[in-house]
Amino acid sequence: MPDIYLDNNATTKVDPAVVDVMIPFFLEQYGNPSSIHKFADGVAKALKKARGQVQELIGAEHDSEIIFTSCGTESDSTAILSAIKAQPNRKEIITTTVEHAAILNLCENLEKEGYTIHRLPVDKCGRLNLEAYKKMLSDQVAIVSVMWANNETGTIFPVVEMAEMAHEAGVMFHTDAVQAVGKIPMMLQDTKIDMLSLSGHKLHAPKGIGVLYLRRGTRYRPLLRGGHQERGRRAGTENTASIVGLGRACELALEHMEYENVQVKAMRDRLERGIIEQIPNSFITGDLNNRLPNTTDIAFEYIEGEAILMLLNKAGIAASSGSACTSGSLEPSHVMRAMQIPYTAAHGTIRFSFSRYNTMSEVDEVLKVMPDIVAVLRKLSPYWDSVTNEPVANPEAAFTPTFK
Amino acid sequence: MWDYSDKVKEHFFTPKNAGAVVDANAVGEVGSISCGDALRLTLKVNPETEVIEESGFQTFGCGSAIASSSVLTEIIKGMTLDEALKVTNQDIANQLDGLPPEKMHCSVMGREALQAAVANYRGEEWKDDHEEGALICKCFAIDAVMIEEMIWANKLRTVEDVTNFTKAGGGCAACHEDIEAILEKVLAEKGEKFDPSAAPIEKVEVEKVKTPLTNLQRIKKIEEVLNSLRPQLMADGGDVELVEVIDNTAYVNMTGACNGCQMSAMTIAGIQQRIMEVLGEFIRVIPASEMKKLVNIAH
Ligand SMILES: Cc1ncc(COP(=O)(O)O)c(C=O)c1O
Ligand code: FES
Numbered sequence: 001m002p003d004i005y006l007d008n009n010a011t012t013k014v015d016p017a018v019v020d021v022m023i024p025f026f027l028e029q030y031g032n033p034s035s036i037h038k039f040a041d042g043v044a045k046a047l048k049k050a051r052g053q054v055q056e057l058i059g060a061e062h063d064s065e066i067i068f069t070s071c072g073t074e075s076d077s078t079a080i081l082s083a084i085k086a087q088p089n090r091k092e093i094i095t096t097t098v099e100h101a102a103i104l105n106l107c108e109n110l111e112k113e114g115y116t117i118h119r120l121p122v123d124k125c126g127r128l129n130l131e132a133y134k135k136m137l138s139d140q141v142a143i144v145s146v147m148w149a150n151n152e153t154g155t156i157f158p159v160v161e162m163a164e165m166a167h168e169a170g171v172m173f174h175t176d177a178v179q180a181v182g183k184i185p186m187m188l189q190d191t192k193i194d195m196l197s198l199s200g201h202k203l204h205a206p207k208g209i210g211v212l213y214l215r216r217g218t219r220y221r222p223l224l225r226g227g228h229q230e231r232g233r234r235a236g237t238e239n240t241a242s243i244v245g246l247g248r249a250c251e252l253a254l255e256h257m258e259y260e261n262v263q264v265k266a267m268r269d270r271l272e273r274g275i276i277e278q279i280p281n282s283f284i285t286g287d288l289n290n291r292l293p294n295t296t297d298i299a300f301e302y303i304e305g306e307a308i309l310m311l312l313n314k315a316g317i318a319a320s321s322g323s324a325c326t327s328g329s330l331e332p333s334h335v336m337r338a339m340q341i342p343y344t345a346a347h348g349t350i351r352f353s354f355s356r357y358n359t360m361s362e363v364d365e366v367l368k369v370m371p372d373i374v375a376v377l378r379k380l381s382p383y384w385d386s387v388t389n390e391p392v393a394n395p396e397a398a399f400t401p402t403f404k
Numbered sequence: 405m406w407d408y409s410d411k412v413k414e415h416f417f418t419p420k421n422a423g424a425v426v427d428a429n430a431v432g433e434v435g436s437i438s439c440g441d442a443l444r445l446t447l448k449v450n451p452e453t454e455v456i457e458e459s460g461f462q463t464f465g466c467g468s469a470i471a472s473s474s475v476l477t478e479i480i481k482g483m484t485l486d487e488a489l490k491v492t493n494q495d496i497a498n499q500l501d502g503l504p505p506e507k508m509h510c511s512v513m514g515r516e517a518l519q520a521a522v523a524n525y526r527g528e529e530w531k532d533d534h535e536e537g538a539l540i541c542k543c544f545a546i547d548a549v550m551i552e553e554m555i556w557a558n559k560l561r562t563v564e565d566v567t568n569f570t571k572a573g574g575g576c577a578a579c580h581e582d583i584e585a586i587l588e589k590v591l592a593e594k595g596e597k598f599d600p601s602a603a604p605i606e607k608v609e610v611e612k613v614k615t616p617l618t619n620l621q622r623i624k625k626i627e628e629v630l631n632s633l634r635p636q637l638m639a640d641g642g643d644v645e646l647v648e649v650i651d652n653t654a655y656v657n658m659t660g661a662c663n664g665c666q667m668s669a670m671t672i673a674g675i676q677q678r679i680m681e682v683l684g685e686f687i688r689v690i691p692a693s694e695m696k697k698l699v700n701i702a703h
Contacts (some may be wrong), residue, residue: 304440306466310416332440343438347464380422380470382444382462383437 003316004362008202009151009179009295009353010320015204015252018245022206025241033238034227043240050247054211057250058177058196059187067212067230068243072178072199073102075212076145078223078234079174079195080106083143084115085221087172090142094171096120096128096157097338099147102197103176104334107145120146125287126155126339133162137169144173148180148196152335152351153286154295156180160191167192172218178202182253183260183292194218200242204355205249209242256356264354265293267363271352272296274367279374281391285341285349294354299336299345302384302391303377308350311373317366319352344383344391408467409501415471420478425460432521432530434513441465441510443473445517447480449525454485461517468500468507475499476514485522491515505545531694540582543575548586555590557686563587564604622683623649629679630656637671644675647692652685655692 005013031040033047051063060066069075080093080103095107097119107117118136120128128146137144144166149156163173174195180186181196182203188196195218200209214220214233226235253260272284281301300308305321312319332346341349352366378384385392408416428446435442441464448458459481461473476496480488493511497503503511523530537548554560554569563583567573573583588598617625623646630644637643645657658671676689 302437302464304465304469307416307470310413310467314417347437347440380419380462381464382433382442383464 003318004358004365005318006352006354006358006362006366007318007320008355009154009351011201011207012204012355013357014206014245015249017252018205018248021248022241022245025244029240033240034229046244047238047240050243050250053247053250054198057254058181058198058213059189060213061189062216064231065214065216067214067234068238068246069210069212069234070208070236070239071210072100072176072197072202073210074223075197075199075210076100076102076174076176077106078212079197080110080143080145081223082219082221083172083174083195084110086219087142090140092116092118092138092141094118094120094133094136094141094144094146096122096146098122098126098150098152098155098335099145100151100176100178103145103147116140122338124339124341126150126153126285126335127287127290128157128162130158130162130165134165137166137171139170141169141171144171146173146175148175148177148186149183149292149295150286150335151179152333152349153297153339154179154292154353155286156184156290156292159193163192163194179292179295182250182257183294185257188213188215200246200249203249203253205246206242209239209246211246259356261293264356264358267358267360268294268296268352268354270360271363271366272298274363275370278367278371280389282374283345285336285339295351296353297349297351299341300348300350300374301345302381303348303374305348305350307377308348308373311376312350312369315369315373317369319350321350406467406504406507408471408504411475411499411501412468412471412503415474415500416467419461419470419474421458421460421474421481422462423460424462425458428458428460430521430525432517432519432524434516434520435465437464441469441513443469443513443517445473445476445521447521447525449485456480456483456485456488465510465513466507468503469510469513471500472496472503472510472514473517476518480518485525488518489522491518505542506539508545529693531691540586541570541572541575541579543579544571546570546572548582551583551586552590553686555587556594556680559605561587561591561596561598561602562600562604568604617683617685619649622687625683626654626679626687629682630675633675633678642671644671653688653690654679655690655694657692 025043025046029039029041029043031037031043033040033043048063051066054066055063069078084090091114093107093110093115095103095117111117120133122128144162146157146159146162148159159175166173172194173192175193176197178197178199179202181198194215196213198211201207220233222233222235224235229235229238275298276282276284279300283299285297285299309319309321336346336349379386383391424444425446425448428448430447430449432445433443443465444462446460447456449455450457459477461477463470463473479491479495479499493508493515496511496514497508520530537550540546540548540551551566551570551572555566558569560566560569563573563580566583566587573580584598584600591598626649627646630646634643643659645659647655647657656675672689672691676687679687679689
């Protein structure tokens with residue numbers, strides 16, 4: 001059995017069809033798109049085509065609303081820094097507690113510079129309270145930034161509705177859609193979303209290419225000033241090969257949209273159902289009714305995530321964990337803490353994320369090994385009674401260290 | 405993922421001595437489920453010879469926590485308790501052919517569980533004395549608590565000072581932003597302002613200007629501070645008593661409401677800060693109940 005890749009929310013394999021369209025831009029048409037000679041022939045046209053392919057996938061009204069950047073993180077930073085620079089009198093930002101580090105750490109830094117950051121909490125299922133959100137909106141707010149889908153749990157936020165509310169209050173709205181683009185359909189021209197970030201490597205394009213969607217008419221200040229590339233909105237010679245690759249990847253994503261939401265979802269559903277049925281004291285985190293079709297995040301109580309990943313890896317299965325230990329901190333992931341997942345489980349969450357390259361037989365393979373992996377680690381755990389195969393009665397009390 | 409050595413992987417995938425020793429007569433437990441790692445060490449000690457005949461572990465934690473537990477049980481088997489107490493966390497890490505800096509705390513946990521188990525066998529109470537902060541400098545595995553203590557103790561003012569005293573920041577320099585943040589915080593607590601361009605302090609000068617206190621002077625001054633704090637403690641129904649001063653460590657007994665209450669750790673930290681302010685040198689304040697343990701290790 002070849003290795004099984006179930007870590008597609010971290011990054012994806014580049015589709016071979018994407019690689020194919022990229023290669024000429026390394027070896028033949030490597031000219032600078034701004035140049036006037038045969039090596040640059042057709043490069044500008046290829047960029048325009050790619051811009052159109054991205055536009056199509058996200059349903060933008062104009063292709064000039066697509067700005068190519070170097071990654072999702074750059075798009076996120078550009079959006080927020082642009083909004084505060086363009087509106088220097090507005091000193092507040094609204095976001096959520098469960099954003100990606102690309103937003104969270106930027107906001108934390110702005111907080112030090114004197115900005116007020118409102119972080120919307122989530123409930124135990126990872127959902128936002130729109131009433132609370134409404135109360136935060138005011139003419140002091142420079143921008144709202146809310147992720148479209150969460151990278152750990154796949155939970156989808158009602159960004160279309162939230163953008164309407166922001167618009168009514170006269171506040172700019174940005175969404176980090178890095179996990180959502182290509183997995184769920186969207187039609188930005190029918191929304192009030194002003195800015196959106198996406199990243200190529202989450203949808204079978206290469207790493208190091210991203211897009212900032214900027215609605216026509218939205219006030220904007222570039223992050224990088226210099227050449228006239230991207231109409232002066234993002235200077236720097238274009239990453240032509242990757243842009244062309246991203247365009248093709250967007251086209252493929254659109255073609256596979258139904259497959260993603262039917263077949264890929266079926267694999268995900270089968271995996272999580274199988275695990276929950278076979279393994280006691282395990283549960284799915286996030287909003288089960290509002291999730292990306294490819295993501296499941298499962299908490300295994302009384303064991304630790306990194307240890308699970310190491311055993312999975314040995315069995316040839318790649319997944320990832322919100323566990324603290326994988327990042328080197330002692331705290332479980334901020335998403336698990338925000339959802340108030342109990343400590344007994346928060347350290348043992350595993351995210352399986354699928355793509356169209358996965359198969360049902362891979363799901364069966366994971367279901368075959370998962371119960372043993374959990375059992376082996378629980379046998380080592382001081383909180384688990386292997387004889388009765390359940391947690392020791394009152395685990396916190398049974399284990400009484402002299403210090404905590 | 406982590407760059408674990410083959411030894412770590414070996415002990416993780418095929419752990420030695422997993423599970424509790426039946427009829428163990430020494431048990432050491434450290435960590436908690438909320439911290440993300442917890443270890444219970446069970447030993448069977450020969451009462452005549454004090455030799456560890458059997459050892460077993462139960463661990464909730466990551467790969468290196470399990471590997472550290474496993475290798476520890478192998479190291480100490482056949483040792484006497486006194487020999488086992490000399491095992492350091494570095495020994496555990498060495499036996500595993502090293503651990504990533506972020507994971508060194510796993511080996512520390514192993515050593516602590518061992519100390520706790522020996523204390524348990526000897527009928528003593530064991531308390532943890534080390535505090536661990538967020539890892540700041542990955543090049544030299546220095547955490548925030550260590551840096552803060554050194555800033556306090558040596559009146560450090562710049563990143564360069566911190567590097568000179570702790571090594572933190574002396575490698576790739578990626579941690580300088582974090583070190584500046586700590587400096588800003590600690591200096592603010594001392595009522596000073598962080599100035600990145602301040603001249604680095606000169607070690608020699610500091611030593612020259614400040615003749616160190618004799619132990620007797622130190623004890624007297626500590627007593628004075630405790631006396632000044634006493635009314636406040638008594639108002640809360642507690643009291644504090646100085647038991648011993650060894651080098652820069654003051655052992656105190658917390659009594660009444662302070663003893664064992666949730667706040668006692670905070671109270672001790674507050675006392676420590678006051679003493680440091682008055683004495684102008686780094687002093688560690690530790691509950692007297694931990695004295696024995698430290699003496700044990702010393703021999
Ligand atoms: C929600 C979210 N935002 C932003 C990013 C960052 O994207 P990039 O790696 O392209 O900078 C990621 C990727 O991990 C993500 O999941
Ligand atoms: S991380 Fe501190 S010097 Fe490299």
